[in-house]
Amino acid sequence: MKIENNRIDELNHLELKAHRRKFDFVAEDIAALEDVMTKLAAFNVAIPSWALGTGGTRFGRFSGTGEPRSLEEKIEDVGIIHALNKSSNSISLHIPWDIPGDAANIKALASEHGLHFDAVNSNTFQDQKDQNLSYKFGSLHHVDKAVRKQAVEHNIEVIKYGDELGSKALSVWLADGSNFPGQLNFRHAFENTLESLREIYDALPADWKVWVEYKPYEPNFYSTTIGDWGQAYLLSTALGPKAQTLVDLGHHLQGANIEQIVSLLLMKDNLAGFHFNDSKYSDDDLTVGSINPYQLFLIFNELVEGMDSKGMDHATSIGWMIDASHNIKDPIEDLIQSVQAIKIAYSQALLVDKQALLTAQLNNDVVHAQEILQHAYRTDVRPLIAEASFRIGGALDPLKAYRSLGVRENLIRERGSRSVARGL
């Protein structure tokens, strides 16, 4: 299924008058309006291929309907999202769930939908059917050199697949860790991981990066070998300039100040990018912006400030990706909500009066600094996002359009109600 542009135009037409009133209202108070609109138009968030199927928990999974049955259908789904919001122009593959049989065809298909390929993701947290050695006790950190070698080779293979598709980064998330005190020598585990990452690093094409992800617990519960940003920083800086730290919002202990971590990683040129999601308690992988949207805004506030201070291009300097588990929502709807929430936070951050904020900070005028941030946050920026999307052919209200167009019903007709996507 592919959404025709004229269908979107028809829907937009119905909303246009109401939209115009709202946009004009909010636009009036924005000095650098066109700059904001340009930045919003350029901003895209990658969709992970595994997010297009229903996710689950360790207690089970409740499958959805009309799920993509192949990589081609996953690309189709991302194409639908991108057609609607014009902000999801890339897809992030996960190997081995999405091994592209014929890279040229896959690339061409993506291109038809206006998509390219973002970072590729390796998987050494599960055993695959014909796998020689098990990752039960870890992969890149494993006590057994042979297991490490197998995991390194898998990563190098993933790079190869990505290279054929035009990806420029390998994203490495390790489940390696331990469940019980005594199980692991932390130092050896760290050193083994570094050694393994070095071998992967050496296999990177010249224009590639490797993104090192951290996480404090789960699926190992006592320790994780790359457990926090400090450990990811130690590893990535030991590797070299092509390695950086990837921040997944759910991968922090409760109470952590993620925006501060983001600011410092940017300061040290060590921020690779983001995996967006939200959480109430732990790595819940809920829709980004559904639980604590102010935190998301504060993170974007640091991103905008930090990137501007280095002259970095917002849209392309780091990786933006959703990484959530859509357990009970239609995955496409969830992804549309996610991208909207991210763009809302980004717009609000663009509206922050940086000069006034700096002045308030220099005066320790804490009350006014809060007012400045919250003024931007409390502004209803949805018309800005609608307008930015509209101007480049997207829907004013992508979620409403998705429902109006009966997309899921179409997909069920095409794929059946019992189709299941490969992934978690």
Added chain:
Amino acid sequence: MKIENNRIDELNHLELKAHRRKFDFVAEDIAALEDVMTKLAAFNVAIPSWALGTGGTRFGRFSGTGEPRSLEEKIEDVGIIHALNKSSNSISLHIPWDIPGDAANIKALASEHGLHFDAVNSNTFQDQKDQNLSYKFGSLHHVDKAVRKQAVEHNIEVIKYGDELGSKALSVWLADGSNFPGQLNFRHAFENTLESLREIYDALPADWKVWVEYKPYEPNFYSTTIGDWGQAYLLSTALGPKAQTLVDLGHHLQGANIEQIVSLLLMKDNLAGFHFNDSKYSDDDLTVGSINPYQLFLIFNELVEGMDSKGMDHATSIGWMIDASHNIKDPIEDLIQSVQAIKIAYSQALLVDKQALLTAQLNNDVVHAQEILQHAYRTDVRPLIAEASFRIGGALDPLKAYRSLGVRENLIRERGSRSVARGL
């Protein structure tokens, strides 16, 4: 496979001299030695049928080998554990994973191993193959009366299975909750749950109990409909005297004082029993006593004090059960370690000088109160447990015996290395 008594005797013989030295040493300082020994001998912890297979996380499962393929083989496994430690004389079934085809035969088989059947557990957190309506959005709390009815009927069916086997309690854990703000009306959810539980309660045989379990998050991440002990208390007291609150150690927010909850539930005659496990961060379901053994001791300290204050029999007044997920250990070894850890904590609690503690409390002598508790805790009570086990035919060191006897190797020979137990 069944462990012959003489095999255990032979192994004990090798350890006996060393054991005797240790036991005599520790026994010398214990005034009420025989009372302690009697209580230890009477103490048993139920084994859940699902704990005999390898557990997993949402990221995957790494199966073990020689896992039980049927209810009969699960009973065999519990029989092995009980033969070794003489403290695991019951099994807790989970329906529909362990539907007993022929109850009489199953009961007889269990009896051969010296086992009976503890609480039965219902499952409305997963959809079964031929299930009419889905539990994707909950079961007993569901907005749709038809779903609630289906879930109620399942529970009543579970009671029926349990009744045939001689169980005396139904354990209800609900995954019901919500992932996103707005998804649920909390009040309606509570009221629906109460209505459903009432229908189940009404179906309880005269000498049965229903145990209401609480949990603050997972598999729903924004809210859980029975989220804390307060909610379980409200529900169970609304039901009547046959309903009580079940405490699973992993089902608390970080920083919760579980031992205080236990003390208050006992005070209110509302403590049904325990699901034992341990955790570092969330509901990790690690081996009980592996992460924070002092907390386990403190809980037992409250249990012993509270039960004694009401003249309750330690062994039989409430339910004792392990509920852990053995992701990377041999499940039988993990269960043996678990029962030992529980008995260590229980023994230490028995050694606490209650009169001296009360005096210290009345004098606000905080330093001495800590000394009294820690004196009991720091005592090496392992010889007491070994002796108690030994006197009734168990192994002095059940874990060592398990390995010496090559039990797992035998089970693999019998069942194959690729057998997988039904469960999570």
Added chain:
Amino acid sequence: MKIENNRIDELNHLELKAHRRKFDFVAEDIAALEDVMTKLAAFNVAIPSWALGTGGTRFGRFSGTGEPRSLEEKIEDVGIIHALNKSSNSISLHIPWDIPGDAANIKALASEHGLHFDAVNSNTFQDQKDQNLSYKFGSLHHVDKAVRKQAVEHNIEVIKYGDELGSKALSVWLADGSNFPGQLNFRHAFENTLESLREIYDALPADWKVWVEYKPYEPNFYSTTIGDWGQAYLLSTALGPKAQTLVDLGHHLQGANIEQIVSLLLMKDNLAGFHFNDSKYSDDDLTVGSINPYQLFLIFNELVEGMDSKGMDHATSIGWMIDASHNIKDPIEDLIQSVQAIKIAYSQALLVDKQALLTAQLNNDVVHAQEILQHAYRTDVRPLIAEASFRIGGALDPLKAYRSLGVRENLIRERGSRSVARGL
């Protein structure tokens, strides 16, 4: 110092045109506009007398300037806040910090500022100069009956002071708890507390209430005797219909779903009211709405829904109070920000389309339910609040007015820069 109405009018005049544009814009989409405006106008939040001075941490306090030196000056400060926002028409006293020497005069003074007296607060968490027995080891839960008696009598004295001033509720927060395992018998502590509360309850005038507050830790770190809502519920329902549970937002373990607790307490007619503040990690007592404004909105969403379901009047059925520690902000500015944040959350909750939300819930349309809530939340409701305040004589922008009028500078002139308010 007292703010003259014409000064506010002058300031409003300058903002009026811009305000009108904004109000008209947002009002256009609100069906029940006048209902919303009426409710906003009726809504008031009590100011605690101790919040008018600079707060501190255990590491020290950095005093502000121009702080109120007496109860009279505290009333003056609240009068200033109320003159500006028309939403702070009561003051909550803390005994012994604010013992009213001459009740009639104090009442008259408050009345001049349009203020009355909200709940009175007792203090048994500190030892006062001439106190006979120490609260080092607790007060209402103390092992020593004499200490409990002293604490009970203090509470009864507080009621007496409050009664003279026209208060109608006693708010009881206990620091009672323990720092070390073994220090306390939890059951005895609970029973002693209940016995003490009963004596206080019996001394309540006929039209009074007692509000029982809970808190999981601090200043005792191992256990708190009224540690969670469940314990407050047990105590307050044991006392009788005049006792209810008070919710302080900072008094929860991380990850707790406060809005669910609120919903259930309302359901059980057990919600006394609120202490508003915000926190990143523990009981940080930061400005409400400064850290997680979405959570505040979600709480108000439950409040509005729950109160409407019982036909309760929003403004008067339960107690609304700020309880924060203004460590680095001007306390008056902080309180103005606090009241505004609360009114923003309340307005947003009023805008939620309840009928549509219920329909979405009954359809398990989780995506739409989220959209409904977030539509209300993302609406910029500040013009509604400005208008409501304006219509009854308040400032369109109270914080800006406070600065424009040079209030603090005036207070410093009157009181000196080294004045220090009594309190924490």
Added chain:
Amino acid sequence: MKIENNRIDELNHLELKAHRRKFDFVAEDIAALEDVMTKLAAFNVAIPSWALGTGGTRFGRFSGTGEPRSLEEKIEDVGIIHALNKSSNSISLHIPWDIPGDAANIKALASEHGLHFDAVNSNTFQDQKDQNLSYKFGSLHHVDKAVRKQAVEHNIEVIKYGDELGSKALSVWLADGSNFPGQLNFRHAFENTLESLREIYDALPADWKVWVEYKPYEPNFYSTTIGDWGQAYLLSTALGPKAQTLVDLGHHLQGANIEQIVSLLLMKDNLAGFHFNDSKYSDDDLTVGSINPYQLFLIFNELVEGMDSKGMDHATSIGWMIDASHNIKDPIEDLIQSVQAIKIAYSQALLVDKQALLTAQLNNDVVHAQEILQHAYRTDVRPLIAEASFRIGGALDPLKAYRSLGVRENLIRERGSRSVARGL
């Protein structure tokens, strides 16, 4: 007051027979007994001068009795502790609470008690009486260079005091942070801190170290400028080889794996030392070992393993210090309990069979690895500590001796019951 050796001998004599039985029992199973005894005898933990008075919380303080009124009396108190346990041979001063008037005399007095001076601690988290500029908004990170300069100079002055007394390290704990989003530019705060630390670093005598402490919250609640080990690592490695990271056990988010951090800091030669305490929820500053003694053991297990792997001397290579707040216990008793708890954990760690553990790790024998650790942990090592203390003139049971000798009663007689120590 000074404890005479013969008084201790008399008390030991009463316990000796019982002790001998216990020691002989436990010693029999320890292969490297004399090595363990030598290490225990060499092990000392520094006492901070501020720990000798009663601590408090932000809600108040309940003073003790007979508290030291001067630096001289604080030294006397540490002398008493050291006389009893022979493991507290140094004192860590806090400036300005303990400015030594006459360094030579103070040194001589300490020497009489067998004491020397450990790290000195600066204080830029409070304003002192005659201080020019305020630390309300931070010190080394302050936006105003003049405040930073003042704070740097204070630190240099502290070094000077320490140098006169023979200290060899400056311990820097900063309260710098922010309470509200927007208050601070994180990058600038980090850079200002680094700049300030550089100036302090440059003033260090040749044989000195500077210890950089981290803490995630409190007294600032939204962000802390040196918030975690990663930030302390970045700063200390930017400074140079004389700077290292100091670990305070209470300064971590809940769920953090402290032992892993310790292992990695040791690996990177970046571990300065420890501040010991324990906590249930946040930075509770409770007696070390009173809440989670197994965690303390696990930390020591990493310390012993990591130091051995580098050939570091346990007793002297890093700093060992208690940092707790004795709110309700007699501070001296609390400190005696603390040192005992630390020595228990250290002894248990010494008993771990490292070779067997490594073998189990290499085999991924998780069950056996746990058994090895827990075997050491469950061993009752108290007789080892008693013996080690006894052999060098200390008391077999220091706490019992302290009470038997009526030390506090003596101190009250000498100092009065209303004396209050300077500090928090």
